Amino acid sequence: MEQSTGAIAADSAEPEIELIEKDGEVTLSIGGEQAMQAWERDLMWASADLLCRHGQDFYEVGLGLGLSALRIARNPATRSHTVLELFGEVEELFRTANPDLPPTLSIERGDFFQRIKELPSESFDGMFFDPALDMEVWTDEELWARTVPEVVRVLRPGGVFIPFFSTKPELRWQYVEHFRRIHVERHPYQAYDTTEYTYGTSGNAYIQCFYKD
Template structure:
């Protein structure tokens, strides 16, 4: 299964094991979690169903993504809330030290990823909402590079390597098999 947004591949079902590994890592760091980007809901359901999870809020920008998810999953865990909105606006509204971890996997345009000023404003807000010891886990990478957007804002970073095999039609990875890297940025 492939999720497309604006005619471009956003996520595919082969990512399940990587999303679950990211979700399981997140759940080792507390009880209250926030996720940016619903996608196919693989990580959202994994986080919400973890026995450690007290609350899990997912923020999604696109109507069609939430509609697809709700059609496939009409019964949601009681601790899972899905909200609509733009992360770059919402982050400033979240209370300080209110979550134990954030999983970050939104569909963003390339211009957004390259906007250094935007990330310089946004990441201090992410750190602000994390409790001490809380973690920020962005979606996996198929390149062994720490993401420059997040790197200056954390002192402790762990990287977990996992093998992956994508579909032959996958367009958003560097190759269709190899190693993927899950980066875990921890607030001191």
């Protein structure tokens, strides 16, 4: 999601989670906030396709509606795709909607900020990053200064890190100091009129791909 105004902290108790389908709109709500919506599909797919150009073993943080997870897992280039999800109910909703999952896909439970320290070095060709986090977490400079080097460590040489799209044309400060080469793609988007987490409900979205040299 683009920006968070809720209370979804990395160490919080499990919040209320709901899949809302109303007036043709599909929203995953976590803690009363819009965590993800179905209109994001094309942007999720574009991010997934970009990731899959760079190897065969991938990791994703945040399952959401599973749009990118299924796209990555079903790509012919993919050998393995592991998704880390913090909330059990999100996984349950996804499995109910998608009972026949591709064999390349595995889902594990856990908190990213702990799990990233446990993953083996140079174990993945790419990581897609789209967790639901509280704004206090997103703005914690010390946390990201500790965490992003761990992301770099986990990537293989030439691997990529792709965070969720932005609707502001600026590089994400959490990651930019840790990568020398960055690729940006611009894509048009049209959100729902009720979407609260983008900077406007239509315009350009930017997919940022950070390369490990």
